[in-house]
Amino acid sequence: MFKTIARGLARPLAGAVYRPTVIGRELVPREGAVLLASNHLSFMDSVVITVIAPRDVRFLAKEEYFTGAGLKGRVSKTFFESIGAIPVDRESATAAQDSLERGREVLDSGGAFAIYPEGTRSRDGRLYRGRTGVAWLGLTTGCPIVPVALSGTENLQPDGARVPRVTPVTIRFGEPIQSAGYGEAGSARARRRLTDDVMAAIAAMSGQELANAYNEPPASGVVERVRRAMHRNDPGGATPD
Numbered sequence: 001m002f003k004t005i006a007r008g009l010a011r012p013l014a015g016a017v018y019r020p021t022v023i024g025r026e027l028v029p030r031e032g033a034v035l036l037a038s039n040h041l042s043f044m045d046s047v048v049i050t051v052i053a054p055r056d057v058r059f060l061a062k063e064e065y066f067t068g069a070g071l072k073g074r075v076s077k078t079f080f081e082s083i084g085a086i087p088v089d090r091e092s093a094t095a096a097q098d099s100l101e102r103g104r105e106v107l108d109s110g111g112a113f114a115i116y117p118e119g120t121r122s123r124d125g126r127l128y129r130g131r132t133g134v135a136w137l138g139l140t141t142g143c144p145i146v147p148v149a150l151s152g153t154e155n156l157q158p159d160g161a162r163v164p165r166v167t168p169v170t171i172r173f174g175e176p177i178q179s180a181g182y183g184e185a186g187s188a189r190a191r192r193r194l195t196d197d198v199m200a201a202i203a204a205m206s207g208q209e210l211a212n213a214y215n216e217p218p219a220s221g222v223v224e225r226v227r228r229a230m231h232r233n234d235p236g237g238a239t240p241d
Contacts, residue, residue, distance in 0.1 A: 020052060028054050028146055033107040033177070035141075037134045037198050038148035039127055039206050040116035049114050049148065051082055052171050058106045059114040060099050061085035072134035080082040100133050107141040112147075117199060118215045125154065127199070127208035128215035135194035139185035144176035148199055149205035172205045 036057060038049060046059045066077045067089040078089075086106075087184065088099050107115040115137065117130030138145045152169040177198060183190025203210060 019168075020048070021168070021170040022047060022052055023170070024175075025052070026055055027173045027175055028112075029144060029176065030152045031110075033110050033143035034112045035103075035107065035134065035137055035143050035145045036112060036114040036148050036173075037117055037130075037145050037202065038114060039150055039202050039208065040118050040119060040121040041125070041150055041154040044087070045121070045150055045153050046114060048150060048153055048156075048169060048171060049123055053114075055085055055112050057112045057114050058086055058103075060088050060102065063087045063089045071119070075089055096133065099209050100136060104140060107137060108144050113137070117195060117202075120215055121210075122208075122215060124211075125208065126211040127203050127206060128201040129213060130190070130195040131214065132191035132195045134198055135179075135182070135191040136185055138177075138179035138194060139182060139190060142179060144178055145194075145198055146176050147174035147201035147205065148172065149174070149202050151206060174201050174205055177201065227230045228236065 028036070036049060036053065038045060046061065050057050050059070061080050065080045065085065067073065068076050086102050089095060089101060103113045103115060115134050117134040117203060118128045119131050134145065137143075149172040150170070152167060155167040156165060156169065177194070179194060182194045187189070
């Protein structure tokens with residue numbers, strides 16, 4: 001009930017204050033499993049997608065947002081639960097696959113799930129190569145993949161800003177890409193081809209410069225370095241930043 005109330009208030013409030021430009025919202029299927037695959041520019045991206053999408057959307061968020069102490073911790077946990085976030089331990093050696101399995105659970109139940117194929121947000125504004133977790137989810141569940149292009153969200157709450165700023169934001173939803181015909185989920189070639197098609201659709205809508213490389217911020221510890229080494233050849237890239 002709290003989630004319904006929060007979303008009901010957030011959408012008209014965001015529309016009145018931020019006046020986002022929304023294109024192609026009608027292209028998102030209203031029923032059944034659907035995967036929203038978006039570029040990633042800001043911490044605020046998941047909030048924007050959740051508020052603007054025409055249906056409830058689940059997404060991954062780092063576990064720290066749910067485990068804080070005191071009033072601030074309770075407020076953070078309540079907020080992220082209300083907008084559909086799913087906690088995940090990004091320091092786990094199996095974080096990437098665990099994250100994909102959580103997404104699969106949402107899709108298998110007929111829900112909508114958002115993922116960032118780049119794996120982490122772009123610090124320089126370029127669009128990085130997609131990791132194949134998005135294709136694994138699409139091929140495993142058979143659901144359509146809706147490409148999403150965000151612009152302007154990097155200015156909503158830059159590093160160091162305590163509150164979101166009022167700035168122009170645009171969100172574009174593209175034509176759903178059907179996974180059928182690409183092959184089996186176990187095929188690296190099928191995953192790569194589908195992922196590249198999803199990223200091409202995002203690039204066409206966002207107009208971002210292509211980086212032609214994977215986006216990997218500095219590893220935060222030994223576990224992260226080991227995880228990257230294990231997934232270097234075919235990274236899933238579903239863990240949140």
